[in-house]
Each structure stands twice: as C-alpha cells, then as structure tokens.
Amino acid sequence: MSRIILKLSGEALAGEMDGSMRNAKGAVKLYDEETIAGIAAQVKELCEAGHQVGVVTGGGNIWRGRTGDEIDRVKSDQIGMLATVMNCLYVSEIFRRAGLKTRVMTPFICGTFTEQFSKDAAVRYLEEGIVVFFAGGTGHPYFSTDTGIVLRAVEVGADMILMAKNVDGVYDSDPAKNPGAKRFDRLTYEEVVEKDLQAVDMTSSVLAKENGMEMRVFALQAPQSIIRAASGDFDGTTITA
Numbered sequence: 001m002s003r004i005i006l007k008l009s010g011e012a013l014a015g016e017m018d019g020s021m022r023n024a025k026g027a028v029k030l031y032d033e034e035t036i037a038g039i040a041a042q043v044k045e046l047c048e049a050g051h052q053v054g055v056v057t058g059g060g061n062i063w064r065g066r067t068g069d070e071i072d073r074v075k076s077d078q079i080g081m082l083a084t085v086m087n088c089l090y091v092s093e094i095f096r097r098a099g100l101k102t103r104v105m106t107p108f109i110c111g112t113f114t115e116q117f118s119k120d121a122a123v124r125y126l127e128e129g130i131v132v133f134f135a136g137g138t139g140h141p142y143f144s145t146d147t148g149i150v151l152r153a154v155e156v157g158a159d160m161i162l163m164a165k166n167v168d169g170v171y172d173s174d175p176a177k178n179p180g181a182k183r184f185d186r187l188t189y190e191e192v193v194e195k196d197l198q199a200v201d202m203t204s205s206v207l208a209k210e211n212g213m214e215m216r217v218f219a220l221q222a223p224q225s226i227i228r229a230a231s232g233d234f235d236g237t238t239i240t241a
Helices: 033-048 073-097 119-127 145-155 190-196 202-210 225-231
Strands: 005-006 054-059 102-106 131-134 160-165 184-189 216-220 236-240
Touching: 005 033, 005 145, 005 236, 033 054, 033 073, 033 225, 054 119, 054 145, 073 102, 073 131, 102 119, 119 131, 119 145, 131 145, 145 160, 145 202, 160 225, 184 190, 190 202, 190 236, 216 225
Parallel strands: 005 054, 005 160, 054 131, 102 131, 160 216, 184 236
Antiparallel strands: 216 236
8 A cells, every 4th residue: 555646737637739739620528527537547547556646736727937927926926826726626526436435635725615724624635535635736936846746755754655647758959840759758856856857847846856755757548648657667667755
C-alpha cells in the first residue's frame, strides 16, 4: 500500500485540442468526459488495491498565467487558483459517478463548495479510502500548481507524486518543437535545476529534493498510464532526490 498524489494537467482534462482551448469543431472545450472517466477507473483500481490517492489538477484548460498578461499578476494567479477549484469539483463528480468517495479541499474558504484544507482531516480521509482533491494551489500567488502538489504531498506524508502530462516524460528540449529531443529515464532534482528543464519548476524541485519526494512524469493518454506509473513499470521519467 502507498499514499499517492496524482497531478492532472488542465490541458489533459480537456482531451485533444488545437492549442486554443477549442475542439475540432471550434467550440470551447473545457473537459473530455471520456478521458476523465478513464482516469476515474484507474484511480478506483488503485484504491481497491489498497492505495491512498490524492489529486491535484492544473487550470490550463480554463486559465493560464499568460492568459492574463494584461492584468495584475496577483489577480491573474487568483483566477488560476479558482480554475483549479472548478476542475477539482468537476473531476470529483466524475469520480463519484464511478463509485469513489471524494472530498475537495482548498486553502481558502469557498463557501460550502469545498472544505478548508487541514492536514489532519486530509490524512484521515485518505486513510478511510476517500480520494482527496487538493484544489486552489498553495492559496498564494507566484506559486505554480507544481509547487502546490509537492507541498501537499509533503504535508500528508505521500510516498510519491505521479505527474500525468501530455508528454511522456522530461526532455532536454521541447519535443513538439525539436524532433531530436532526448527523454530522460531518470533524473535528480539537482539535475532538473542545473539543466533548467521546464517540466518541473525550480521552487517545487527544491522542495521535493529537500523532502526526498519521488516524482514520476508520464503521458496520461498511454494505456493504463496511472496504474503503470504507480507500479514503477512505465514509460516516462523518474525524478529523485
């Protein structure tokens, strides 16, 4: 049994898009229910095997920092935090439909929509087999959701972080722009910082290194990707201290 924190990128939640938050027909597409149902099925399998699972989502399908370049950075980041709350509320309901029990926790009060984060409550829920969604990032601007996931993972004593992305690991350059980009199978956080690799930001890398938190980066769309990443038998990149 292990305690796992799963990071889902906002873009991955929307499925295939053209890069402008629109589907093939040109309509705004925030979520792909089939993709999220597939995630729920894998998480349910992990829970039934005795693993404890927490989830963090990005907000890129709704809002990214660069979307709000014309407004104050603090306000832009606050909008991004709320985007992750929306994503967690939506995804948690798909999980419930699959038969999982869920809780959505935020570092700030959202009325009755969510529960304010408490380490003790979060750990208790995880031990009871409830999937806990950690929404709203750190609750402060200038921190990415990567930093938020490492912070929550450290706080609740997770064994590993699973980073589900649209790309199958960490590369030395952007594989979408450079066909010759090299994927790393294993890295240390020190190497991530030294090489200025963009898959994981510097703040979260330092926090993860200081706390010995293992991170596995993989492509969400690969078959049984979450199950395989949790077992260690996956195509992607493992980052360690």
